[in-house]
Amino acid sequence: MRIAVIGAGLAGLACAAALQAAGASVTLFDKARGAGGRLSTRRIDTPSGEASFDHGAQYFTAHDPAFQAEIDRWAALGLAAPWPAAGADAWVGTPTMNAPARQLASGLDVHLSSRIDALRRNAEPDPAWWLRIDPDEHGPFDAVVVAVPAEQAAPLLEPWDSDFADLAGGTRSRACWTVMVAFGTGLSETSDVLQHHGPIGWAARNSAKPGRTGPESWVIQAEADWSDAHLENRADTVLAELLAAFEQAPGVDLPAPLAATAHRWRYARSGDAGKGSLWNARLGLGVCGDWLLGPRVECAWLSGTRLAASMLAGPA
């Protein structure tokens, strides 16, 4: 089986790794410059050295024993560690949040900076999938996996499976404006995690996570309602508003930032279509991603591994 996976976030990577382990020839395509999707880390140079920020997922937890076993594997490789500041069962990637995703990607054929804008399928008797990266096409593939957020999956699926496309089109994500700020001195009076203060839903001292180096760094995330309402605002306006709100939080006495920037996640927290994964065996078309199970890292991994299991099970 020659299989193309669109999206090298955790869902696509987990699916691809399981398929490859079973003997399939797998090629991944991602529009970003690195693998990991929303399990992501941004680095920014400051006068006090490089600061790193987990500006997507903050931590992950496991409810399913299979995902706990995967976390244990990451931990044994030094790629994950507990982070009690976020809860007794909270884990983070080490030394950065995207480390587990990068390890998975390192064993796979991943094409980065490769946005797929359409799928084409040859008709019978010799069916095959082709992926368009305008103006070129990549293929042939026997099966395609779409492992991108619901809103981005819908147009890719629409010409091929209207039920899948309708499900994706009807699943809505929430946005998240995220500020990354580094300081030359520590905010010593503040705990490592601060929640629900004005427009701020969550703020965390990123530099206090295990394995981090560099200057004091904070990730500040706006509440979903605030982010949705301010979605089209300028990044510099959002940055100023969220820093002002952070300064008002109890115990926070802000020194002058060394560096600060704001990032808009348009599709941060997925909906939950409640399906786990989708597989059309007749066409050789699969769909996975957090939005099929819920807005969490674990859901993305479970969705990817469940899709691989369905694909490997063959026709019912």
Ligand SMILES: Cc1cc2nc3c(=O)[nH]c(=O)nc-3n(C[C@H](O)[C@H](O)[C@H](O)COP(=O)(O)OP(=O)(O)OC[C@H]3O[C@@H](n4cnc5c(N)ncnc54)[C@H](O)[C@@H]3O)c2cc1C
């Ligand atoms: C700000 C924020 C905070 C979060 N906090 C937490 C948390 O604390 N705990 C938790 O468990 N979860 C959290 N999450 C959710 C978690 O990050 C996601 O559930 C999970 O990472 C989703 O993985 P995925 O593989 O389904 O999707 P993604 O990680 O989004 O991967 C999809 C990939 O597809 C690529 N792509 C999209 N379209 C195309 C295309 N046309 N062609 C090629 N590539 C394409 C994208 O570049 C991306 O790499 C958070 C997310 C955000 C954004």
